[in-house]
Amino acid sequence: MSNRSLRAAIPALVWLAIFLLLPVVVLLTAQVEASDISRVLTRQSTWRIAWFSLWQALASVIATFALALPLTWFIGRHQFRGRGVVRAFASVGFFLPSVVVAAGFIALLPTRLHVSLAAMIAAHAYFNIAVVLRVIAPRLETFDIGLLAAARTLGAGALRTFTSVAWPAMRTAVVSAAGVVFIYCFTSYAVVRTLGGVTRNTIESDIAVRAYAIGDLGGAVVLSLVQVVVIATVVLLGRALARDAATAPRRTTLTLTAAAGVRAIVGAVIIVATLTVVAAPLIALAISSLQVGDTWSFAGWRSLIDNGAVAATPESAPAAATSAFALVDSLVTSGRTAVLAAIVALVLATGLARTVVRLGTRGRWLDAVSMVPLIVSPVTLGLGLVVTFDSGWYDWRGTWWFVAVVHSVVGLPLAVRVLVPVWRNVAPSLRDAAAVLGATPRQRFIDIDLRLLRPALVAAAGLVAAVSLGEFGAASMLSRSGAETLPVMIARLLGRTGDLVRTQAFVLATVLVVACVSALLLVESGARNHSHPRDNTHA
Amino acid sequence: MLDVVDLTVRRGAQVVVRRADLLVKHGERVAVHGPSGCGKTTLLHAIAGLLAVDTGQILLDGVDITATAANRRGIGVVFQDDQLFPHFDVAENVAYSLRVQGVARRERRRHADDWLERVGLGGFAQRTINSLSGGEAKRVALARTLAASPRVVLLDEPLTGLDASLHDRLLIDLRLLFDQLQTTVVLVTHDRDEGAALAHRATEFSALLRE
Numbered sequence: 001m002s003n004r005s006l007r008a009a010i011p012a013l014v015w016l017a018i019f020l021l022l023p024v025v026v027l028l029t030a031q032v033e034a035s036d037i038s039r040v041l042t043r044q045s046t047w048r049i050a051w052f053s054l055w056q057a058l059a060s061v062i063a064t065f066a067l068a069l070p071l072t073w074f075i076g077r078h079q080f081r082g083r084g085v086v087r088a089f090a091s092v093g094f095f096l097p098s099v100v101v102a103a104g105f106i107a108l109l110p111t112r113l114h115v116s117l118a119a120m121i122a123a124h125a126y127f128n129i130a131v132v133l134r135v136i137a138p139r140l141e142t143f144d145i146g147l148l149a150a151a152r153t154l155g156a157g158a159l160r161t162f163t164s165v166a167w168p169a170m171r172t173a174v175v176s177a178a179g180v181v182f183i184y185c186f187t188s189y190a191v192v193r194t195l196g197g198v199t200r201n202t203i204e205s206d207i208a209v210r211a212y213a214i215g216d217l218g219g220a221v222v223l224s225l226v227q228v229v230v231i232a233t234v235v236l237l238g239r240a241l242a243r244d245a246a247t248a249p250r251r252t253t254l255t256l257t258a259a260a261g262v263r264a265i266v267g268a269v270i271i272v273a274t275l276t277v278v279a280a281p282l283i284a285l286a287i288s289s290l291q292v293g294d295t296w297s298f299a300g301w302r303s304l305i306d307n308g309a310v311a312a313t314p315e316s317a318p319a320a321a322t323s324a325f326a327l328v329d330s331l332v333t334s335g336r337t338a339v340l341a342a343i344v345a346l347v348l349a350t351g352l353a354r355t356v357v358r359l360g361t362r363g364r365w366l367d368a369v370s371m372v373p374l375i376v377s378p379v380t381l382g383l384g385l386v387v388t389f390d391s392g393w394y395d396w397r398g399t400w401w402f403v404a405v406v407h408s409v410v411g412l413p414l415a416v417r418v419l420v421p422v423w424r425n426v427a428p429s430l431r432d433a434a435a436v437l438g439a440t441p442r443q444r445f446i447d448i449d450l451r452l453l454r455p456a457l458v459a460a461a462g463l464v465a466a467v468s469l470g471e472f473g474a475a476s477m478l479s480r481s482g483a484e485t486l487p488v489m490i491a492r493l494l495g496r497t498g499d500l501v502r503t504q505a506f507v508l509a510t511v512l513v514v515a516c517v518s519a520l521l522l523v524e525s526g527a528r529n530h531s532h533p534r535d536n537t538h539a
Numbered sequence: 540m541l542d543v544v545d546l547t548v549r550r551g552a553q554v555v556v557r558r559a560d561l562l563v564k565h566g567e568r569v570a571v572h573g574p575s576g577c578g579k580t581t582l583l584h585a586i587a588g589l590l591a592v593d594t595g596q597i598l599l600d601g602v603d604i605t606a607t608a609a610n611r612r613g614i615g616v617v618f619q620d621d622q623l624f625p626h627f628d629v630a631e632n633v634a635y636s637l638r639v640q641g642v643a644r645r646e647r648r649r650h651a652d653d654w655l656e657r658v659g660l661g662g663f664a665q666r667t668i669n670s671l672s673g674g675e676a677k678r679v680a681l682a683r684t685l686a687a688s689p690r691v692v693l694l695d696e697p698l699t700g701l702d703a704s705l706h707d708r709l710l711i712d713l714r715l716l717f718d719q720l721q722t723t724v725v726l727v728t729h730d731r732d733e734g735a736a737l738a739h740r741a742t743e744f745s746a747l748l749r750e
Contacts, residue, residue, distance in 0.1 A: 432589045433622035435609040437636040437687050447638070451626045 023384025076140025097470025104281025
């Protein structure tokens with residue numbers, strides 16, 4: 001492997017070493033003693049929390065599948081007008097910040113359910129509709145329905161046909177989707193903190209409680225390790241269960257049928273029901289942003305721009321309402337954090353992806369390294385950063401840009417995942433063609449690679465920005481008072497009493513929905529405009 | 540004059556071109572024939588500087604260019620599958636060599652229009668690459684290569700994939716253009732008729748190898 005090939009990846013590797021590896025190592029070496037391990041692992045509450053984390057995640061997986069499978073089946077097997085729009089809209093929840101979804105459920109549900117297990121699991125299911133839809137539907141789309149008929153003609157009953165033909169073809173996708181949903185729900189933080197209340201703690205939320213409320217850093221780190229072990233076990237289990245490469249469909253063409261008759265009616269009911277579920281919390285959020293208590297009012301929105309107007313309302317006692325400046329500050333903080341995180345992640349991901357593509361199969365290890373930020377939970381990462389960069393010239397905990405640094409680490413794997421497949425598709429012969437026309441390596445990179453990657457770069461930037469706008473775990477650890485990001489501010493407002501503060505939370509959540517959907521439209525337009533570099537064949 | 544001396548090229552561990560010699564005089568057009576996979580394209584890519592040479596020399600007008608980067612050799616290539624840049628329009632493709640030299644857009648456009656006229660594609664400047672037919676794409680690829688004023692042009696199966704009438708028409712146009720420009724050309728093709736129609740002389744690829 002040449003040093004030149006690796007050079008472009010060095011900034012990203014250094015970045016990950018400083019802001020991911022170092023904090024984790026510091027956490028493990030400086031904060032944990034042997035006594036912490038025995039103390040945490042022998043305590044009954046630890047196992048109670050672990051058990052709750054496990055079963056609420058399993059219940060969330062079941063709820064997610066119950067909610068998403070009907071639509072997944074209909075979209076995966078049928079062709080109909082507006083199919084793409086339905087799929088995009090049904091996926092919206094996944095891209096919304098978890099704290100916004102939590103706020104949406106508070107706005108939607110009756111007061112007695114605001115803090116409840118049902119709300120928690122419903123929010124988890126809401127998020128993960130997209131995972132089931134996006135992972136399982138493509139497999140359904142290419143499933144050859146003729147195989148079922150073949151099995152029936154050979155004497156197999158309905159159950160036998162399912163277990164011997166349909167299930168083997170679908171197993172990988174189902175297991176993958178279930179695994180991903182489980183991990184998301186197992187490590188969920190904002191939803192648990194907002195909708196679970198103080199009595200329901202998962203390992204993830206307990207890590208935060210130990211680190212910040214109790215000051216038990218050693219205990220928090222041990223719990224982080226327990227969490228990593230569970231996640232690794234789920235990943236390995238998933239890989240073992242999904243080992244069915246031989247049963248992958250041979251055909252890759254779509255085998256969709258037109259929905260007609262009763263199926264069309266059933267499909268319409270499924271679509272309307274699912275999309276209603278998806279839209280309901282968002283509509284409730286927007287409506288609640290226009291209400292203070294039971295009264296219709298623009299006070300929440302006015303407080304974004306005019307502190308005086310808020311002060312004029314009876315609910316705006318100084319202790320209850322948050323000043324306009326704090327709200328606007330959090331908007332600005334979130335905006336600039338997202339922009340900086342997107343820029344940094346994009347620059348680093350471009351170098352890393354370039355090397356991964358150049359190295360080909362020899363670059364698999366680098367591809368795997370770029371995915372490492374995904375297995376460290378943001379809360380753990382935030383914790384590591386807090387204890388690592390805590391003194392002297394590198395005490396960056398109070399700076400606004402430090403949150404952007406963390407978000408660039410969290411967003412890096414996603415940006416790499418967007419760029420690498422597109423880059424692999426850029427035909428090397430186009431660079432050759434440019435070379436023989438006199439282009440220097442730099443000109444080739446700019447004129448060929450970057451030009452062809454432009455839509456993917458836009459998509460990657462939008463994705464990182466959306467992640468940054470919604471990220472809660474690390475931001476809640478690192479945001480200093482007065483410069484909170486939007487999700488942190490929303491969670492704080494939801495945690496306080498008073499009608500106006502709650503309305504303000506809904507206002508900010510509505511703003512965040514708009515910001516995230518805008519970022520996602522950017523991503524979608526990037527994907528749609530993506531020219532196919534190899535498709536330079538001619539009519 | 541292009542002089543390839545005792546050239547050996549590997550792809551990985553495999554020797555694809557073993558001890559090849561080829562001499563092409565100024566203004567001469569030489570066709571190299573051979574079956575698919577014999578190493579014709581590899582030889583062209585090595586001459587163009589797109590592949591590293593294992594041993595041997597490539598001389599252009601007496602100067603050793605074996606180690607010279609592809610972008611500084613002054614050798615043009617018309618690729619088998621054209622390799623037009625899909626993200627540029629026709630004019631920007633044709634004038635790409637001027638773009639990399641920093642020539643202003645207006646001058647590039649004038650140059651592109653001029654070359655498009657010469658290859659019979661006047662008015663195509665703003666067309667997208669994906670809107671071109673096979674024959675039109677070949678002409679754009681040729682114009683792009685010639686617009687760079689290369690000292691030698693390498694043609695890799697230039698007429699493959701075209702239907703018979705397009706093939707014959709383009710063959711005639713190519714010959715007229717090369718006659719007019721006195722271009723030094725190395726053409727590799729499996730089609731002997733094509734070679735005979737375009738080149739001053741033809742040789743088997745195997746005849747280029749010393750052993």
